[in-house]
Amino acid sequence: MLNVLLADDEPMILKGLMRIIDWEAEGCKIVSAVKNGEDAYNYIKDNKVDLAIVDVQMPVMTGLELIGKVRSEGITDTDFVILSGFRDFEYAQEAMKYGVSDYLTKPVKASQLESAVRKVALQHVSNVQENEMHEKLRRGYLIQYIYSLMIGKASPKQIDYIKENMKLEGAINYVVISLNNIAKLDEMTDEEVDDLKNKIRENCEEFLGEYKDHFLDENAADDKGYDMSFIFCESMASSKKMTDIEFFETLRKKAMSDIPVDLTILVGKTINDITKLSHSYSSTNTMITLRGLHSDKNVFIYDNDIHVSSHNLAKSMVHKDALDNLIAAVVRRDDEAIDQNVDELIERAGSVDYKTVNLNMNYLMFQLIHRAVEIDEMVEQDNILLYIGDDVFSSGEDIRVQLKKFSHEYAEYLEQLRQNAASGGLIKEIEHEIKDHYAENLTLRDLGAKYFINSSYLGQIFRKKFGMSFKDYLNNYRVTVASEMLINSDRKVSDIAADVGYRDVDYFVSKFYEVHGCTPTKYRRNY
Known part of the structure; x- marks a missing residue:
């Protein structure tokens, strides 16, 4: 619907213009009818007007003066149609100099006005389509360049483009919005999954507001297409007067509006410059694999929940032999040996809090993933533990009980892989x-x-x-x-x-x- 302003100092002509054609049928809405150029200028300055039909001779400010002032100040891209009682070439020439859409002489016929309005309407549609195409291209390039940056292959020009098209203020994190209930998603059709993700994207973009360009839809590391992602910067939270954790928790609640699955927010390593995005991105890949250890968390932050110092790293890995014994027992599906090795590992670790045990679990899980892939190359490496560890690790149980439960279940999982690989049927x-x-x-x-x-x-x-x-x-x-x-x-x-x-x-x-x-x-x- 085009917003139309009418301007003429003769009341009868103004009323005639309002009635001479069916404006609604032409896809137009008359938003204002004024008697001089100054009133028209003041309205156009403060309101959206797509088309202004103005008399060339008006008191206070003429139609040509109005157009000249609007064009010189660049306050709007309103289209103008001039009305004149004279067939004066000089008037027409000056009007065309300002780029008016049409020049009509009074008395105006309905067919002439309809033709002028339709000309503007067609141009407006063309402009809208061109702008939409430009926006699609702009966003397409932006996402493409971000993906290149995530794997460390963006050129300096691409990095400049990213900085010009994103609001990057303060610390930065790559964030994954991970859909839980994988078994339920596997039961859904691809179309149903796409509809679900579109709803999540709409919810997120509404919350992100002016930062909606930071939303990337897919998580590049997710082959199944269940996870989504966005680039977080510190100003997102501060602009809403929230702490970072409050921002992520609120985003999760907003994203889950009217959707049938649960979500987990995975916040990658904090970086101070967008050129280091690959570091934050790669950290979320580790988090996806390890999040089973933190099933009590809806928001999982790398810097708080995964990162360990080099001192703790060395301290944690002194039990590699005990881990290797446990892995061997899992591969053999030796239930008694699994329990014995878990007991030994926990006793030797001396601590069962997440910070101390994370690295040992990291080593254990990646070794077990490797064993699964050796049996069946078809399995999705990054998602194995997400699948098989569903509901295994829970904060309500002792870590010893959790680890035994997981080890027995994973041993059974490896046995299933062997049976399938052997029979092929x-x-x-x-x-x-x-x-x-x-x-x-x-x-x-x-x-x-x-x-x-x-x-x-x-x-x-x-x-x-x-x-x-x-x-x-x-x-x-x-x-x-x-x-x-x-x-x-x-x-x-x-x-x-x-x-x-x-x-x-x-x-x-x-x-x-x-x-x-x-x-x-x-x-x-x-x-």
Whole structure:
């Protein structure tokens, strides 16, 4: 809708202009009607006006003087249409010098005014589209250059571009917004995950306000696309009169508005210059792997929860032999040896607080990840412990109990990997399950329980095999069966929907349309 201002010192002409065409039908709204150029100037200066239709001869300030003043001061990009009772070439020439959109002589015909308004409207749409395209390109370049900087490959020009297009004041952190409930996400279709992430992004950008350009959507290290990220700077919190921790806690609550999953905020290492972003970014990769140790935390800060001094580093690693013995017991799935080695490790460590034990856990986890990858290269290295350690580490239990629980569960996980690698037939079994029971309420959790395999790992290898989520595959199979029923029978669409597992006909139609690009009724007609 274009905001239109009318200016003419003759009341009858002003009223006529307001009624001569259907402004609303032309996509316009008259926001002001004034009697001289000065009043028009004062309104334009303080309000958004897309189009001003002004008389060339008015008291106090003429139409040409108004346009000249607006243009010289650069206060707005309002388009102007001049009205004149004279067919004077000099008036027209001067008006065109100021870049007016049109020059109409009185009495103005409806068709002439409509033509002038439509010309401006088309130009306005073109300008809006051009601005939107420019903004998309600007943001696209910004994100591309930030990703280059994160891996230490940004050029000086790219770094300058980042600094020019971001508000970077004070200390800086790379921050990951991590979606929890991985098993639940694996049950969702890609479209459902995208909708979920779009809602989170909208919530975050609303909270970030003038800093919304700092939001990056994807976390570059997250192959599954479940995590999101942004660049935090100290002024974000101070502008809201919050401490950093208050800012992150509030952001998390805002981001979780009207979404069905929980979120964790991972705040990377603090840096003082954006050129060192790769250091902060790489620290969040460690945090993603280790966050199972801090399941009591909704906001996980590297500088507070991970970082240890070189003195503590040396002190912590004196128990490497005990860790290696524990790792060997886990790989063998020797339950008795696991308990014995955990007891020995805890006794020799002499302390069970997070600060002291973090490095030992880091070493333990990375070694166990390596063992998993040796068995099955398909597993996602960065997410293994996030999957298998779900709810294992909790603040309510003693660290000895937590570590034993984790070690036994990871030993079982490695055994599942061996069985799958040896048989190579698990996915085929799942395919048969889908073909035989597609109309039932199949879930990864139930299939995982039936085949004695972690449901998250099952979802992971399923996506690797077919390039889509389990739920998308199931929907596609149901639609394929329904398509055959539509062609080979005259049964009602609602009955076919129910037969292939859809209780909601509208949902069935939407899924059918996603696959075939048409409704079931049209599909049947065409075939």
